Amino acid sequence: MNWDIIERELELRTSRSSGAGGQHVNKTESRVELVLDVEASQGLSRRERDNIRFHLGNRLDGQGRLSVTDQSDRSQHTNRKRALDHLRQLLERGIRNPPKKRKAGAFKANSRKRLASKKRRGEIKAGRGKIDF
Incomplete structure (x- = not known):
């Protein structure tokens, strides 16, 4: 990611902020909106896009x-x-690689526990038969 190139590609829009503020809000354009065309950006590699x-x-x-929009302060700057x-921050978080897919399947400990449980249950059932004297 080349931040210098990205900064030059940004489209900056300003407008009047919403909310309370009296006459100051009505006459200053302090709300800032930055727009980056991710698809056409030269500052991002194909993998990053x-x-x-x-x-x-x-x-x-x-x-x-x-x-990205910000209007939290009275100052446009x-x-x-x-x-x-x-x-x-969004771009840095966004360019990280997607998580690798892991092979699905049961954990070995769970399989052993299940088989041990079946064995115990089988022994209980086997003990219900007739007893030879």
């Missing part, structure tokens, strides 16, 4: 773009910095 689709597929829109940090 596949891993991001696997891990963050529910966060991608129909065109394969990842969007602070919100932009927070959104960048959040996007970087």
Whole structure:
């Protein structure tokens, strides 16, 4: 992952924040939305893009773009910095390899326990027969 290239590819959108804040909210565009086109990004390798689709597929829109929004502060600059940090954390978490599939099957200890239980039950049933004197 080449963060410098990714930063240049980001699309930055600003808008007015929602919520309380009086006149300040009505006149400043402090809400920041960063959009990264994962499918077209030159800063990500093919494997990293596949891993991001696997891990963050529910966060991608129909065109394969990842969007991060922040409006927690009154300052656009602070919100932009927070959104960048959040996007970087998401990408770092998303590029890790998917977990390897393990062969399914019973554990050996469980098999031994089951067989021992069957053997005990069989001995109990065998003891119910007629007794020769």
